Amino acid sequence: MTDIPSDTRAAAPSTGEEGAAPRARPATPLADPAAERRRARRSRRYRRDVKWSPYALVAPFFLFFLAFGLFPLLYTGWASLHRVELGTPTDMEWVGLRNFSRLLEDDFFWNALRNTFTIGVISTVPQLLMALGLAHLLHYRLRGSMFFRVAILTPYATSVAAATLVFVLMFSRTDHGMINWGLGLVGVDAVDWQNGDWTAQFAVSAIVIWRWTGYNALIYLAAMQAIPKDLYESAALDGASRWQQFRHVTVPSLRPTILFTCVVSTIGATQLFGEPLLFSQGASPTGGSDHQFQTLGLYLYEQGWFNQHLGRASAIAWTMFLILVLIGLLNWAISRWIRRDA
Amino acid sequence: MASLKKRGAGRQLRGGKVTYAVLILFTVGSLFPLVWTAIAASRNNTRLAQTPPPFWFGGNLFKNLEIAWTDANMGTALINTLVVAGSITVGTVLFSTLAGFAFAKLRFRFRGVLLLLVIGTMMVPPQLSVVPLFMMVAEFGWTDQLQSVVLPTLVSAFGVFFMRQYLIEALPTELIEAARVDGASSFRLIWHVVFPAARPAMAVLGMLTFVMAWNDFFWPIIALTQGGEPTVQVALAGLGRGQIPDQSVIMAGALLGTLPLLIAFVLFGKQIVGGIMQGAVKG
Numbered sequence: 001m002t003d004i005p006s007d008t009r010a011a012a013p014s015t016g017e018e019g020a021a022p023r024a025r026p027a028t029p030l031a032d033p034a035a036e037r038r039r040a041r042r043s044r045r046y047r048r049d050v051k052w053s054p055y056a057l058v059a060p061f062f063l064f065f066l067a068f069g070l071f072p073l074l075y076t077g078w079a080s081l082h083r084v085e086l087g088t089p090t091d092m093e094w095v096g097l098r099n100f101s102r103l104l105e106d107d108f109f110w111n112a113l114r115n116t117f118t119i120g121v122i123s124t125v126p127q128l129l130m131a132l133g134l135a136h137l138l139h140y141r142l143r144g145s146m147f148f149r150v151a152i153l154t155p156y157a158t159s160v161a162a163a164t165l166v167f168v169l170m171f172s173r174t175d176h177g178m179i180n181w182g183l184g185l186v187g188v189d190a191v192d193w194q195n196g197d198w199t200a201q202f203a204v205s206a207i208v209i210w211r212w213t214g215y216n217a218l219i220y221l222a223a224m225q226a227i228p229k230d231l232y233e234s235a236a237l238d239g240a241s242r243w244q245q246f247r248h249v250t251v252p253s254l255r256p257t258i259l260f261t262c263v264v265s266t267i268g269a270t271q272l273f274g275e276p277l278l279f280s281q282g283a284s285p286t287g288g289s290d291h292q293f294q295t296l297g298l299y300l301y302e303q304g305w306f307n308q309h310l311g312r313a314s315a316i317a318w319t320m321f322l323i324l325v326l327i328g329l330l331n332w333a334i335s336r337w338i339r340r341d342a
Numbered sequence: 343m344a345s346l347k348k349r350g351a352g353r354q355l356r357g358g359k360v361t362y363a364v365l366i367l368f369t370v371g372s373l374f375p376l377v378w379t380a381i382a383a384s385r386n387n388t389r390l391a392q393t394p395p396p397f398w399f400g401g402n403l404f405k406n407l408e409i410a411w412t413d414a415n416m417g418t419a420l421i422n423t424l425v426v427a428g429s430i431t432v433g434t435v436l437f438s439t440l441a442g443f444a445f446a447k448l449r450f451r452f453r454g455v456l457l458l459l460v461i462g463t464m465m466v467p468p469q470l471s472v473v474p475l476f477m478m479v480a481e482f483g484w485t486d487q488l489q490s491v492v493l494p495t496l497v498s499a500f501g502v503f504f505m506r507q508y509l510i511e512a513l514p515t516e517l518i519e520a521a522r523v524d525g526a527s528s529f530r531l532i533w534h535v536v537f538p539a540a541r542p543a544m545a546v547l548g549m550l551t552f553v554m555a556w557n558d559f560f561w562p563i564i565a566l567t568q569g570g571e572p573t574v575q576v577a578l579a580g581l582g583r584g585q586i587p588d589q590s591v592i593m594a595g596a597l598l599g600t601l602p603l604l605i606a607f608v609l610f611g612k613q614i615v616g617g618i619m620q621g622a623v624k625g
Contacts, residue, residue, distance in 0.1 A: 057441055061502055062456070064496050071474065089481075140357030146615070150614075152368055157600070166375050167375065169592075169593065181395055213368075215618065222619035263465075283579060304476075321470050
């Protein structure tokens, strides 16, 4: 450490990480002792500040995070091993893994798992494909490009609840529903959207697709704009057509982004809740008269807040989490495999 | 090949007629359900049960809005949501900036472990904590009170990570060192150096958080029941439950609950689009 000129010693530390404070050695032999003490105190305070401020800065986040994030997360695991009733949540009776074994025996669990999967596929795959195409179009030089971007993002500003209420009306059973009326124009009979298996799942997926396609398109667009232009130039020099450029330059460059959106959409699909809840008659948590569009999220809500078994609801929550972890691992393996392939 | 030069995408290609046609189609598809919400809200229940469905506005809009405002509790709900989403936004932006700055630019013990904890919990679904949260809220006597929705959502791991990524690049380390050499306290450093540098990202995070908090559904309908102090989404869920059978009033409620964000989109659409695209590149 170099010696600091005496006149700056009072306040200025060197650049050392721990905030090397000014030396205690008197600046001049004649320094007044009171000023010297003041200077020492200030430098101590300064050193403390530098040392402890990082912890003070992250403390608010971690305090809330521990209380409302980490603790509940772990406690859900604990609660899943107990019998807990909604009315008396503090009376917990140890049952071991019984909540989990009952879950695996419950047909409605498997039904919800299946529905979550199929709705997830019907809503995610077309959504991301359309978003990719849409981003490609938005990437052209356009008049009013900002208008298009804002317009396709407005569904994202619409809440699940508001969107679902509108779609319920549009998918209404009789031919006065917007969709059935449109189908009637081309000679298709009115569809009972809510009560059919596939039709209901399709309608629920339509809400998800409507809300998220524009958002994902913007994410792809951002990634496309970051692709270096000379990649296209050299592809064009090699005689690649526009479609080939899209396939062999755009898509490979977007691979990390595509993977990211897949992960986020999968997580979203696993948690699907508001759309199927409000899509069913009277917002019942059964997901239709025949449980035909009950997702895992709805099943959890039904077990916990209608059948009043908070312990079982916790077991469902942990099962959902394990499924997510499995999907995450699968995703990771696939992405590694693709990368090695390429 | 003569067309080689033209095909080379050195400059951005201009969109053709088909491009515009498809984009207009998607624009109509995106906006139509919202416009139709307003159309349905301006009609009455009988008209909505007739074929063909209405495609233009009727004269009942203000009457329906009034019924939704009072009977469906949308007035209270809007004010409550403003309070909830506002507090969550302020808390998230403030705490994320502070923690993000510490993770980006300061050295301290356990920094790596703590950061890993933040990233690791970013993708944990809210379902996983909802049962204990419900127990806590019941224990504290917060049921039907707004803090039951605000406090558990007040900080966000995504926000911390987002601010960290931004500040790593946007805030030159020399600037911090210079301020330190001048003897600036941490408080002054944050106020005069970190906040000004972080402002663009804070605005983006604020907008995204506000939209998310406004539209949050799962936890609020568990913590808040319809009768007490609903947020907009809770009140809308009440409408979905069939609390008011009139479809045109339901649509008026949906319109009221969406309108504030739509207005924000008209005013700040460009910034919100920019924020989402910027966040995508950073994340």
